[in-house]
Amino acid sequence: MAFTFPDHFRFxxxxxxxxxxxxxxxxxxxxxxxxxxxxxxxxxxxxxGASLIKGNSFxxxxxxxxxxxxYAPISGEVVQRNDxxxxxxxxxxxxxxxxxxxxLVKPADLAEMQDLMDSDLYSSKLSAN
Amino acid sequence: MLGDKPLEASxxxxxxxxxxxxxxxxxxxxxxxAALGHFDxxxxxxxxxxxxxxxxxxxKASFPEGCSELEALEEIHRIAEMNKPRRSLIxxxxxxxxxxxxxxxxxxxxxxxxxxxxxYQAEISQGRLEALFNFQTLISELTGLPIANASLLDEAxxxxxxxxxxxxxxxxxxxxxxxxxxxxxxxxxxxxSTRAEPLGIVVEVIDPxxxxxxxxxxxxxxxxxxxxxxxWDPSECISRAHKxxxxxxxxxxxxxxxxxxxVGELDVDIAIGSVQRLGIPMGFGGPHAAFFATxxxxxxxxxxxxxxxxxxxxxxxxxxxxxxxxxxxxxxxxATSNICTAQVLxxxxxxxxxxxxxxxxxxxxxxxxxxxxxxIERCLANLGYPLDSxxxxxxxxIHCKNAAQIHHLASLxxxxxxxxxxxxxxxxxxxFGITVDELTTEEEVIKLNQIFADALQKPTEPINKIxxxxxxxxxxxxxxxxxxxxxxxxxxxxSETELVRYIYKLVSKDFSLIHGMIPLGxxxxxxxxxxxxxxxxWRNFSSIHPFAPSNQSEGYKKLVLxxxxxxxxxxxxxxxxxxxNAGSQGEFxxxxxxxxxxxxxxxxxxxxxxxxxxAHGTNPASAVMAGFRVVPVACDPFGNVDLQDLANKAETHxxxxxxxxxxxxxTHGVFEPHIRQICELVHKHGAQVYLDGANxxxxxxxxxxxxxxxxxxxxxxxxxxxxxxxxGGPGVGPIAVAAHLxxxxxxxxxxSCGGKEAIGAVSAAxxxxxxxxxxxxxxxxxxxxDGLRQASSIAMLSANYIAY
Numbered sequence: 001m002a003f004t005f006p007d008h009f010r011f012x013x014x015x016x017x018x019x020x021x022x023x024x025x026x027x028x029x030x031x032x033x034x035x036x037x038x039x040x041x042x043x044x045x046x047x048x049g050a051s052l053i054k055g056n057s058f059x060x061x062x063x064x065x066x067x068x069x070x071y072a073p074i075s076g077e078v079v080q081r082n083d084x085x086x087x088x089x090x091x092x093x094x095x096x097x098x099x100x101x102x103x104l105v106k107p108a109d110l111a112e113m114q115d116l117m118d119s120d121l122y123s124s125k126l127s128a129n
Numbered sequence: 130m131l132g133d134k135p136l137e138a139s140x141x142x143x144x145x146x147x148x149x150x151x152x153x154x155x156x157x158x159x160x161x162x163a164a165l166g167h168f169d170x171x172x173x174x175x176x177x178x179x180x181x182x183x184x185x186x187x188x189k190a191s192f193p194e195g196c197s198e199l200e201a202l203e204e205i206h207r208i209a210e211m212n213k214p215r216r217s218l219i220x221x222x223x224x225x226x227x228x229x230x231x232x233x234x235x236x237x238x239x240x241x242x243x244x245x246x247x248x249y250q251a252e253i254s255q256g257r258l259e260a261l262f263n264f265q266t267l268i269s270e271l272t273g274l275p276i277a278n279a280s281l282l283d284e285a286x287x288x289x290x291x292x293x294x295x296x297x298x299x300x301x302x303x304x305x306x307x308x309x310x311x312x313x314x315x316x317x318x319x320x321x322s323t324r325a326e327p328l329g330i331v332v333e334v335i336d337p338x339x340x341x342x343x344x345x346x347x348x349x350x351x352x353x354x355x356x357x358x359x360x361w362d363p364s365e366c367i368s369r370a371h372k373x374x375x376x377x378x379x380x381x382x383x384x385x386x387x388x389x390x391x392v393g394e395l396d397v398d399i400a401i402g403s404v405q406r407l408g409i410p411m412g413f414g415g416p417h418a419a420f421f422a423t424x425x426x427x428x429x430x431x432x433x434x435x436x437x438x439x440x441x442x443x444x445x446x447x448x449x450x451x452x453x454x455x456x457x458x459x460x461x462x463x464a465t466s467n468i469c470t471a472q473v474l475x476x477x478x479x480x481x482x483x484x485x486x487x488x489x490x491x492x493x494x495x496x497x498x499x500x501x502x503x504x505i506e507r508c509l510a511n512l513g514y515p516l517d518s519x520x521x522x523x524x525x526x527i528h529c530k531n532a533a534q535i536h537h538l539a540s541l542x543x544x545x546x547x548x549x550x551x552x553x554x555x556x557x558x559x560x561f562g563i564t565v566d567e568l569t570t571e572e573e574v575i576k577l578n579q580i581f582a583d584a585l586q587k588p589t590e591p592i593n594k595i596x597x598x599x600x601x602x603x604x605x606x607x608x609x610x611x612x613x614x615x616x617x618x619x620x621x622x623x624s625e626t627e628l629v630r631y632i633y634k635l636v637s638k639d640f641s642l643i644h645g646m647i648p649l650g651x652x653x654x655x656x657x658x659x660x661x662x663x664x665x666x667w668r669n670f671s672s673i674h675p676f677a678p679s680n681q682s683e684g685y686k687k688l689v690l691x692x693x694x695x696x697x698x699x700x701x702x703x704x705x706x707x708x709x710n711a712g713s714q715g716e717f718x719x720x721x722x723x724x725x726x727x728x729x730x731x732x733x734x735x736x737x738x739x740x741x742x743x744a745h746g747t748n749p750a751s752a753v754m755a756g757f758r759v760v761p762v763a764c765d766p767f768g769n770v771d772l773q774d775l776a777n778k779a780e781t782h783x784x785x786x787x788x789x790x791x792x793x794x795x796t797h798g799v800f801e802p803h804i805r806q807i808c809e810l811v812h813k814h815g816a817q818v819y820l821d822g823a824n825x826x827x828x829x830x831x832x833x834x835x836x837x838x839x840x841x842x843x844x845x846x847x848x849x850x851x852x853x854x855x856x857g858g859p860g861v862g863p864i865a866v867a868a869h870l871x872x873x874x875x876x877x878x879x880x881s882c883g884g885k886e887a888i889g890a891v892s893a894a895x896x897x898x899x900x901x902x903x904x905x906x907x908x909x910x911x912x913x914x915d916g917l918r919q920a921s922s923i924a925m926l927s928a929n930y931i932a933y
Contacts, residue, residue: 042429044429062429067455067460067463069463
């Protein structure tokens with residue numbers, strides 16, 4: 001299945017994305033991850049004010065058949081959380097790159113974004129597997 | 130030829146049990162053998178089981194030869210006669226109760242219920258799913274908490290699960306202290322300590338009215354009513370706990386909760402307890418079902434199985450297991466708990482007890498307990514015994530000089546009282562306690578009154594002069610307001626006819642071994658023969674209190690000794706503990722034993738546990754509970770351990786390697802040819818081999834883990850050794866260990882058991898679910914080692930024939 005990824009998105013190995021939004025970074029999981037999970041029934045996210053540490057688990061997403069942890073693609077402080085995804089997980093399912101965003105983060109070090117893959121690299125990695 | 134007798138000999142003798150256990154006739158066997166290209170069973174086995182582990186005469190010395198049903202029943206009857214069932218008023222989590230005859234006969238003794246598998250396939254399990262849903266409803270109504278699971282193993286491990294949940298949800302990473310009410314049962318405290326230590330949790334015993342809560346505390350466990358019988362108001366303690374975001378768990382007595390305001394209304398977060406006193410025999414400690422109820426917010430952290438109501442493809446209501454993504458078979462090392470087999474059959478029995486009695490019947494039993502306790506209190510007061518003034522439910526404790534005399538007089542009249550201090554001998558007692566239960570009668574109170582008076586050489590006052598006023602009694606207790614348990618199921622099956630029809634309406638919806646085979650991979654489902662099950666209903670086994678004076682359970686001692694000896698012999702190990710209540714608990718206990726051994730050698734820093742990716746989910750879940758770091762080992766497409774990956778990982782983690790967990794034959798049913806080399810490799814790196822014995826059915830009588838290099842294995846008596854699966858419990862998960870690990874076998878605070886340097890208790894009862902041990906005893910006794918070897922061989926012949 002072919003996925004398209006917004007140009008300015010950057011991706012971690014575990015399929016989380018980080019997208020620059022002004023001085024903040026929007027974090028979510030890619031359309032590929034959502035497709036792999038199947039019907040999403042529950043999302044667990046940290047509170048506003050929580051600290052993210054790059055590489056550490058910040059929450060989980062649960063589908064009918066699996067639960068997967070999500071790992072922070074960058075470090076920073078959570079300034080906003082998409083509460084509507086919490087009450088309606090289908091939003092994550094339907095539009096993971098848009099309305100299904102998960103967290104808005106004040107980044108600790110924007111240089112961390114350089115470690116992540118850009119959309120082209122991520123796409124080719126997916127088709128290689 | 131295997132052994133000194135042809136394998137086929139005794140299986141044709143119809144007077145021997147073996148002939149009734151084995152399904153294939155000799156003609157069938159020949160047909161299978163011919164299809165696979167072998168000329169006899171011995172030659173087939175030699176081709177299937179790796180030559181370097183196959184043993185010719187394994188175990189013969191320790192085993193009597195197989196026999197008939199009649200002979201075995203005679204023998205176990207003599208063993209039962211060695212037990213002395215007395216009337217135990219000890220309490221401490223175990224009480225006399227009356228199992229209604231219809232439930233005994235149509236549920237406990239009905240193979241339609243007890244041979245069923247775990248209800249993963251909802252379509253063929255609606256009967257027991259509904260009985261479990263009723264159980265969950267009962268618990269929810271009792272506790273006032275909206276979410277209740279479909280049973281846990283016992284009250285003590287339920288308390289440990291509550292501790293784990295509180296720990297997992299606490300937001301402060303450094304909070305490590307768990308406070309425990311000084312009035313909890315001693316066995317609960319023991320198990321909490323055993324489970325806390327590997328996780329770095331500090332357990333502190335406190336007085337709830339005076340304890341301090343700070344940010345270091347993540348949770349507290351209270352006991353209501355307390356061990357001394359006291360009914361108290363935990364509200365103030367609860368609000369102090371919540372101020373620091375610590376969770377409050379309460380261990381409640383279900384019969385007391387019938388009368389009392391539900392703990393959920395007191396803002397409690399978790400309620401746990403046992404339903405033993407709702408119709409399940411004491412059985413020298415088990416099996417009994419425990420419950421776990423909590424708030425909506427924690428439903429994703431709740432351990433164990435949960436039955437939910439959904440819709441079928443026609444849009445009609447249907448039941449199914451829910452939220453399974455939390456469980457070990459999916460989350461593995463991130464599971465909420467390692468629990469798999471629970472206590473389903475017992476939960477179902479107690480749910481029918483509630484259906485049978487209804488809210489009014491349950492209330493009457495509770496009121497009777499309250500009145501009799503009050504009468505006993507009045508007897509004591511009238512005779513001048515010193516009574517602490519407190520509001521009580523079913524228990525009264527007295528500290529007095531003539532306590533030893535009281536216990537002596539009581540024993541002459543066939544009564545066991547609680548010895549105070551708990552754990553001391555009756556002749557050194559400084560006090561006594563009496564816990565009233567469903568079986569208490571006027572005669573019993575009169576008997577007790579006589580004992581109290583005789584001990585002081587005073588005359589007795591007739592009881593009827595001191596009748597209590599029920600209203601006054603009730604006015605002292607914080608009562609449940611309004612009605613409860615109003616669901617139709619608890620109010621419409623009052624006559625026995627109605628109850629029996631309801632029971633059969635449910636069981637007839639389920640598929641079980643009475644209909645056909647259930648060929649599960651991880652849960653060997655064998656014949657649960659009637660002869661094996663007969664003894665568990667005998668009073669001499671079912672009515673013994675686990676903490677009764679030890680000279681009253683000589684029969685159980687013999688049973689335990691026989692089983693330990695036979696199981697050690699079959700596995701090639703030196704010692705056995707029957708305490709764990711399920712394979713998952715056996716894994717946890719076995720890993721703790723390994724950990725204790727490393728510590729004893731100054732190598733307590735070893736904390737890496739290698740686990741093949743094909744392992745059963747309980748393996749990584751148990752390893753995490755035992756404080757280990759799980760490192761997965763790759764498997765080939767056939768489910769065998771990838772030897773190269775194992776060697777690499779062992780090398781990488783060598784200095785920290787604690788153990789390898791391996792299932793043998795593998796979870797794919799294959800005898801990996803390199804098991805000896807695998808064990809040697811692990812030993813070379815200073816670690817131990819834990820063998821998951823779920824598939825032991827292929828090894829019994831043929832090869833032995835202790836001989837080919839394992840250090841510990843657990844057994845599943847509810848798989849290999851014929852204890853029925855019950856729909857998901859009861860189970861018995863003993864561990865067998867090599868000589869160097871025997872000192873660490875688990876102990877118990879109140880009953881002597883385990884090794885010289887025993888790790889703490891892993892179950893509430895010293896011998897786990899002792900009440901169902903007769904089942905495996907009967908199987909082993911009737912089969913004898915030749916019969917067991919034949920059973921294993923036939924099982925493999927059939928599997929290979931089907932695969933072919």
